[in-house]
Structure formats: C-alpha cells, structure tokens
Amino acid sequence: xxSPTINRTDLINLVITSLRDVLExxxxxxxxxxxxxxxxxxxGALLDSLALVTIVVDLEQRLEEEHGxxxxxxxxxxxxxxxxxxxxxxxxxxxxxxxxxxxxxxx
Amino acid sequence: MTEQEVVLITGxxxxxxxFLVEHFxxxxxxxxxxxxxPVDWELPGYTHHQVDISNEGxxxxxxxxxxxxxxxxDIAINNAGIAAMNHALLTPGETASRILNINVLGSFLVCRExxxxxxxxxxxxxVNFSTIAVPLRLEGEALYAxxxxxxEMLTRILAREFAPFxxxxxxxxxxxxxxxxxxxxxxxxxQHIIDTLAIRRFGTFxxxxxxxxxxxxxxxxxxxxxxxxxxxxx
Numbered sequence: 001x002x003s004p005t006i007n008r009t010d011l012i013n014l015v016i017t018s019l020r021d022v023l024e025x026x027x028x029x030x031x032x033x034x035x036x037x038x039x040x041x042x043x044g045a046l047l048d049s050l051a052l053v054t055i056v057v058d059l060e061q062r063l064e065e066e067h068g069x070x071x072x073x074x075x076x077x078x079x080x081x082x083x084x085x086x087x088x089x090x091x092x093x094x095x096x097x098x099x100x101x102x103x104x105x106x107x
Numbered sequence: 108m109t110e111q112e113v114v115l116i117t118g119x120x121x122x123x124x125x126f127l128v129e130h131f132x133x134x135x136x137x138x139x140x141x142x143x144x145p146v147d148w149e150l151p152g153y154t155h156h157q158v159d160i161s162n163e164g165x166x167x168x169x170x171x172x173x174x175x176x177x178x179x180x181d182i183a184i185n186n187a188g189i190a191a192m193n194h195a196l197l198t199p200g201e202t203a204s205r206i207l208n209i210n211v212l213g214s215f216l217v218c219r220e221x222x223x224x225x226x227x228x229x230x231x232x233x234v235n236f237s238t239i240a241v242p243l244r245l246e247g248e249a250l251y252a253x254x255x256x257x258x259e260m261l262t263r264i265l266a267r268e269f270a271p272f273x274x275x276x277x278x279x280x281x282x283x284x285x286x287x288x289x290x291x292x293x294x295x296x297x298q299h300i301i302d303t304l305a306i307r308r309f310g311t312f313x314x315x316x317x318x319x320x321x322x323x324x325x326x327x328x329x330x331x332x333x334x335x336x337x338x339x340x341x
Binding site: 054057064065070 | 229
C-alpha cells in the first residue's frame with residue numbers, strides 16, 4: 001500500500017521520531033515506550049492541541065524532505081472524521097498510508 | 108545552514124518591495140524575493156522567484172526552495188498587494204475577487220509557509236502590509252480597505268497562534284507613497300488624504316523601512332499583533 005521507498009515500518013519510525021522531538025521541544029515527559037497503540041490526542045493522551053499542530057507540520061516537512069512526498073495531513077476531511085486519524089500512533093500511520101496511496105494513484 | 112540572516116520579501120519587482128530588497132541587502136542579509144513577473148535586474152545576495160502568492164502550490168514550492176538553500180528564514184515581509192480604486196457600484200466581481208485573493212489569501216499563505224520554516228529555529232519576524240485607507244475609511248477603496256482590514260485581523264490572530272514558536276507578527280499601515288500603486292489616483296484625492304494626517308506629507312520608503320526595522324529587530328520579541336500607521340493617520 002505504501003511507496004516502495006517508504007514502508008509501514010518506516011512510517012512508524014517517522015511518527016515516533018517526530019513525536020519524540022515534539023515532546024522534547026515542548027518539555028513534556030517522554031513515555032518509557034512508544035508503540036502503535038500509544039494515544040496521541042484526546043483524554044489521557046501525550047499531546048495538547050499546540051503539540052498536535054506541531055507534529056502535523058513536522059511530519060509534512062519530514063515526508064517532503066526525506067521521502068519527496070508532498071502531503072497535506074490536516075485537511076477538512078481529516079478534521080471531520082468520527083475516528084480522528086490523530087488519536088494514536090497506529091491511526092496516524094494508517095492515515096499516512098492512505099494519503100500516500102491516494103497521492104500515488106493520482107500520478 | 109546559512110550563517111547570514113535570510114529575509115523573504117514579496118512583491119519585489121518595483122516600488123516598496125524593490126526598495127526593501129536593497130535595504131536588507133545593505134544590512135548584510137540574504138534576500139529571497141518574489142513577484143508574478145521576472146525582474147530585469149540582479150543584485151548580489153538576491154534570489155528571485157516568479158510566484159503568484161495567491162497560488163498555494165507556488166508559495167509552498169518557494170518556501171521549500173528557501174529551506175533547501177538556506178535551512179532558515181528569519182524575516183518575512185508581506186509587501187505584495189494590489190489596489191483598485193473605484194466606486195463600489197463600478198467594481199466588477201472579478202476585480203473584487205482578485206483584490207481579496209492577492210491581499211488576503213496571498214498574505215495568509217506566505218505567513219503560514221514562512222512560519223513553518225521559522226518554527227524550526229523557534230525564531231521569526233513577520234511583517235504584513237495594511238494601509239492608512241483602513242482607519243480613514245476612504246471612499247473608492249472599499250474592497251482594498253476591506254482586504255487590508257482582513258490582513259490586520261490575520262496579523263492579530265496569527266500573532267497569538269505563532270507566539271509559541273518564537274514568531275512575532277506585526278503590520279505597517281503606510282500613507283500614500285509615490286509608487287506605481289497610486290499612479291492612477293487623482294492628485295486632489297491624494298492631497299485630501301494627506302490633509303487628514305497629523306503629519307501632512309507623502310510617506311517615504313525610509314519611513315516604511317524604519318518601522319520594519321523596529322518590528323524585525325531581535326529585541327522586539329515582546330512586540331506582536333500590532334499595527335503601526337504612518338503619518339498619525341490612524
């Protein structure tokens with residue numbers, strides 16, 4: 001489903017690296033482990049709204065610079081989904097896979 | 108990463124933008140500029156981009172190019188703008204749309220993409236352009252003044268949204284300056300505007316540069332969301 005140059009493991013690592021950077025920059029505590037079911041946004045999750053904005057921008061920039069992929073993560077569709085694509089690491093990776101697939105289908 | 112300060116100025120083909128290019132080059136900055144057309148001049152330290160700032164893809168591509176070349180952006184000056192002075196009853200929808208697109212959408216897109224780059228170093232200075240036509244509520248400039256009112260509100264709210272990233276956002280409201288933008292405005296109308304100012308003269312490029320220098324100074328890190336009008340006309 002993902003690009004031959006970026007597989008699911010790459011995307012998980014990308015999200016985790018970005019998450020660590022954003023948490024460090026904002027002085028928030030790093031959890032002992034970050035996994036696919038780690039909650040990102042919502043009750044009891046790692047990010048507040050500003051940190052969520054930062055990680056979305058950070059991921060867009062990493063995808064463009066490291067993989068040549070120009071994606072818009074936070075569009076109206078993403079924001080209006082009942083199950084937010086930003087709720088957990090795994091959900092965000094699923095969403096990135098979907099966006100990359102759509103982008104490649106357009107080419 | 109480039110060691111020198113990097114400045115983006117929109118609307119550099121002539122007028123205030125062209126002047127600001129030289130102003131920032133003289134203080135040792137690297138200047139990236141854009142206009143819808145190519146420019147027929149070259150200056151050491153200046154890079155030109157042919158960009159329509161109301162085109163999202165083109166604005167994104169320009170900021171990506173700046174990131175690749177310099178790895179930083181310190182200052183963004185949203186000078187590009189268009190005006191069309193006419194009675195509201197004689198203003199076509201297409202003109203209205205163009206004025207809103209360039210002035211409001213264009214300023215927003217440049218602010219957004221500039222801030223994405225600036226946040227990486229947790230530092231940035233954005234200066235937007237309003238106009239004295241906003242506080243003076245000038246007849247014949249309904250669309251232009253409405254668009255610049257929107258730019259002022261963008262400035263105030265973006266100041267809050269970008270503050271956590273070390274970015275300030277301010278605006279300058281110039282009085283008439285002898286540039287192409289006002290060439291088609293009747294002399295008596297210009298004189299009427301000048302007569303309503305506290306200091307009754309045309310503005311100069313240097314007046315604008317002075318306010319911008321204040322806004323972009325590193326020590327101005329507690330000055331954000333402000334609009335300064337020249338000439339005491341606000």
